[in-house]
Amino acid sequence: MKKVFFGLLVLALSAIVLAACGGGSSATAIATVPADYAGAVSPLGADAATAGAEVFKTNCESCHGPQGHGDGPAGAALDPTPKNLPELAAQVGDDFLYWRINTGKEGTAMVAWKGVLTDEQIWQAVAYIRTLK
Numbered sequence: 001m002k003k004v005f006f007g008l009l010v011l012a013l014s015a016i017v018l019a020a021c022g023g024g025s026s027a028t029a030i031a032t033v034p035a036d037y038a039g040a041v042s043p044l045g046a047d048a049a050t051a052g053a054e055v056f057k058t059n060c061e062s063c064h065g066p067q068g069h070g071d072g073p074a075g076a077a078l079d080p081t082p083k084n085l086p087e088l089a090a091q092v093g094d095d096f097l098y099w100r101i102n103t104g105k106e107g108t109a110m111v112a113w114k115g116v117l118t119d120e121q122i123w124q125a126v127a128y129i130r131t132l133k
């Protein structure tokens with residue numbers, strides 16, 4: 001009986017470890033946008049990306065790189081290093097980007113920009129990320 005229990009425990013633990021590692025694949029699982037942010041839509045017009053370029057250059061480029069490829073000089077030494085933003089953007093909605101920029105990403109150097117940038121600037125950054133390739 002004890003042995004069976006131990007076996008189950010090991011199974012359960014390996015399942016947790018596997019899940020945490022994304023099943024061993026190199027692509028990390030995309031997080032779910034919390035209810036507070038899910039479905040958020042930009043109130044800005046089509047020209048938001050122009051202002052977003054300035055926001056990005058000033059606040060994000062040092063880590064994320066000029067094209068958001070995660071190759072900024074300040075990003076190289078980080079663990080994890082900043083991700084490729086255009087690659088991520090192709091897989092997520094604006095609400096995801098808006099959420100991450102607002103609240104940051106726990107366990108990484110990505111800080112919360114809410115209160116540092118205005119809501120408008122955060123949406124502008126989202127619009128700019130959408131233009132990156």
Ligand code: HEC
Nearest residue numbers: 059060063078080081082083097100101105108109110125
């Ligand atoms: C100090 C360096 C640094 C700065 C400055 C920075 N970031 Fe990040 N950012 C990171 C790191 C590190 C991650 C986490 C990457 C990962 O988890 O793979 C990240 C993650 C992100 C993500 C989400 C990635 C994901 O996997 O969910 C977005 C979107 C993002 N940053 C946008 C921005 C924007 C926009 C700015 C400027 C307002 C900015 N970042 C400024 C380092 C930085």
